[in-house]
Amino acid sequence: MHVVSVRTGLGRAALAACGVSVLLAPSAGAAVSGTGQPGGVRGEVVTVTTAKVGAPGNAAVGVVPFTDAVYRSCADAPPGSADCLMVGGVDDPYEIGQFEITVAQWVAFLNTADRGGRDPHGLYDRTESSSAWPKYGSIDFSAAAPDGHHYSVAFPEWADKPYGFADFLKAARFVNSLYNGRLISRGASTSGTFEYATYEVELSPQTERGMYDLARPDATRAGGSGFVVPSQNEWIKAAYYDPSGGGTYSYWKYPTNAGVFGDGDASAPAPTVLHPTTGDVTNGATQPLASYHATGLPAPSWCPGQVQPAVCATANPFGLDPIAYAAAYQGSLGTVGQARTTSPWGTLDQGGNAVEWTDTITPPPAGGDPARVWRREHGGVSNAGAYQMWPSAVGLQPQDNVFFGHTYPWLGFRVGVVGDSGPCKP
Template sequence: MTVGLAAILAAGPAWGQVIIDTASVGNPGNPAYSTGFGSVSYPFAMGRYEVTLDQYCVFLNAVAKTDTYALWHSGMTAITRSGSSGNYTYAPNLDGDRPVQHVRWSQAARFANWMHNGQPTGAQDLTTTEDGSYYLNGAVNATDLYNVDRKVGATWVIPSADEWVKAAYFNPATHSYYTYPTSSIYIEWDLANYRWETETKKVGSYWNYPSPYGTYDQAGNVHEWTEQKGTSPNAIIRGGAYNTHQNSIAITAANSGIVNRNGSQIELGFRLAYLGAAPNRINPNDDCFINGSTNMNNDPGGELGLMIKGSTQVSYLEFTLGSAPATEAKLVLYQDDGGVKPLVTWTAVVRGAEFSFDEKTFNTAGAGNDWPLLGTFEIVGTPVTRFYEFDVTDWYNDNLGRTMSIYLSALTNADPECGPIFDDREGTRTGNPAVYGPRIEVTPATPAPCSSLVIPSAEQTSVGIDGRDTWPRYLYWKYINTGANTNGYTVALTDSAGTPQTYDWLSLSKSGNASVAPGHEDSVMVNIVDTNLGEGTHTAYVTFTDDCSPANVYIRQLDLVLSTPTMVTMDTVPVLDPGNDADTRYATPGYGSVGYNFRMGRYEVTAEQYCAFLNAVAKTDTYGLYHTWMADDNYAASGIIRLGTSGNYSYRMAIPPTKFRPPAKTDRSLSFPGVTRLGSSTGCIMASRPGHRMPLPPRTGLIL
């Protein structure tokens, strides 16, 4: 599983790809600053960091083996070029997370074209660097480059002056502008890399001080190219560098320099903006912070945000995930508190599972301790006002369409006084949940003309966290058209190689569907038709084949498990001393006098034992041995579910479909209203003759 944190460092190249982390910039139609810049009428995404040496080297190695249009030049001293033309290779000789320097506008534009075109490899031509967001077609001199403009339909671009200013300074909470890109009206040496320094630093080094939208280093580090034009052939650069005065990074500055589009200087780099479809934002259905055994959302004055502190102060987030695959999905959290002390390091733990809760009444602090681990990240020191982005792409794609929850805790209690706090979906910390609230940001996968997906539907997977069921009558598979065009599929019972095969105990509700619209889904029911099978595991296969060319084939295995006959065994203790006196303190003639020896069940009857009883004698439930309260989570902790129709009823232990629990304990007591209570808990205790046991028929289950 890929797990990553981009709170401090930019996303570097992964498997030969450049991943540019972006911050969503919303609030279209915002007012301009008094200089006339900053108003943008559309949502877009700004690169959270400047383009790094690592990222630029990936670009060079992809398209500059023969460097036709000088994407590298000798002034780029932080990048070493080796080999000869036709076989050039490139590598950084400084830390790869520093920004690339000495970049010309033409080089930044060609990098943007390469990103727009999907990061191809090969010669520098119209399919790689010379067309895309900008039509360059070999332009290299300053006059020709001055006449290049952004094309309609551009995706990755050099920011316009308005885009750059808005992302750097505009405060969406107040609809006003900060003076500096550090969400502040003042600037000091420890807020950005400017004036006092002699070289660049790793991007994101000043992670305490993002812009209002969550970008880093728009103040200092390196000057950044924009699309803004000066007097021909010059272009405007912004943001200042590590060696410039604070005046050049203030919003009042007209620019931080003017350079012709084929010129450069050592402190000059760039970042990109993204104008394609913005990541889909999935907001939480619910969230809550639990302190010990108290749900703080249930206290009118107790909502503090989402806190993590050891394992006693934990937080939950519930999301309904989309049904389309994602190329990237990231959990975004904004930390806003000054409680973590300098030099204190917290290790935050992220877990996820199929789970739903009510944010006001849910109060189980440790319910998520056994959920699958998604990963960890570190929170270090103060002041702590920054975004954390946590990669959940694999987890997201594995659970498409389901209601899932994320559990946040801390590995250790690093500070006994206070712990990190994130803003919640109500915006308790910042008052601006639209910008700072928790969410999952999803970049949809670009749909191919024909593609599909086959997953279990909720009816199949909502009970049993490891895929095991006890005798469901029906199961469902869901075919999803993830392509851009209408497509269809066929489905059949097969062997493990996909060859058609019949099974006496299994049937399908349909043979396929020839027309499933893009983004739509179609369900197939698998019916268990014959239970007269011997003990052991009975395996079948269901194969889906879509009508793409080449076809996608999905072979799904079903295992019907028939166990050996079981018996309910009651552990008992002897109760002797016949003829004992009755207790008359509370009633006359009193209770407790027994004139014979007997044995008492040591424990209350468990849900598993009662379930075995029902499966033995309640296939037709003449006298109401089962009722629906036994499966109602508001009344019963036993979770017994009845399936089938009268004459063929079956019963099983289960996790209710809308509630996640740890694996059911087989010694859980049966609990439901209307049963005589003995002792202190609701349930029943059975007295029996010594050695009495009830034989039961085989139990059944299903592994998916």
């Protein structure tokens, strides 16, 4: 198995995984000796589970951004739909994260990539702390902590929630850390018709080069094999493309169910209800289900039990008055996977929870700054309606949107694997 080039530590370990010399870590998330890292630097260990996506060469469909339809081709779109684009077609098999990257995984990355707590690459903002933002602050920073321990999950309940303050450059650095890391083990499993791979990786502190050379603002994939931020087409195919032919032109309207194009939100999944102090999903038996803000219902929301509800309802780092704050910030991110409704390929939370980055570069919108690099985003969000879960919800943002990094707590990502990622053969 070649997850990445054998010139990297992860590639060498991938070869070892097919033999007998695999070093097993004590547990996921624990710090282990960095024998595979430059200078013996210790890296945190993360476990990433991916869903396998097959049916290579599937047909794409046409979408007009944020409209309630898909088309066999853009020639079939309504007259004047100059912004129609074809999405969802992928030529090769690949893998995509079963879940969004969690706060615990991101903290492990922070303590590996920024052991000294100096943050030269802007990986952390004070608005992410529980003291600055009691309702949404999931990560605390301590300048006095020992190297490798400056960052911590703010409250235990946050550990298994999506990391929600990502820009693309943060996502790319996480992927580079995986790409340059040391593979400890790889396992395969199935659930019904779904196939999964589970990677246990000691993260690398090398974040600036790997799958993405971040010396280039418009960085694209540097290799054909390894960990990636999924492309827009990879993301959409995993979320909507039904290899059995369900939906419309084999595409579902939601990542949770086929739905009916043209019916607004009538066939949308039910919205999650979150435990008020833990953020766990309490109505998982209701299916299909997704974390989004359904029309006429409260947004899914919670406040860490260690914080007084009145503080969560009013305290914010922007000085917004309680009424404006309540209107702008309603939905919360729930525990990953607990909505339980799978996409056609076995992923979870591609509908709802956090909006997610892709690595697809796109022209800016009308009036957008052409000097900046814009990338596509996708997925529902717990603070927005069902339309955000449609295949046509092809959002875009500058990859380094500092404003969003300060003010938007619902922007995450999941990782993918491309190339020769099949199980080891004897």
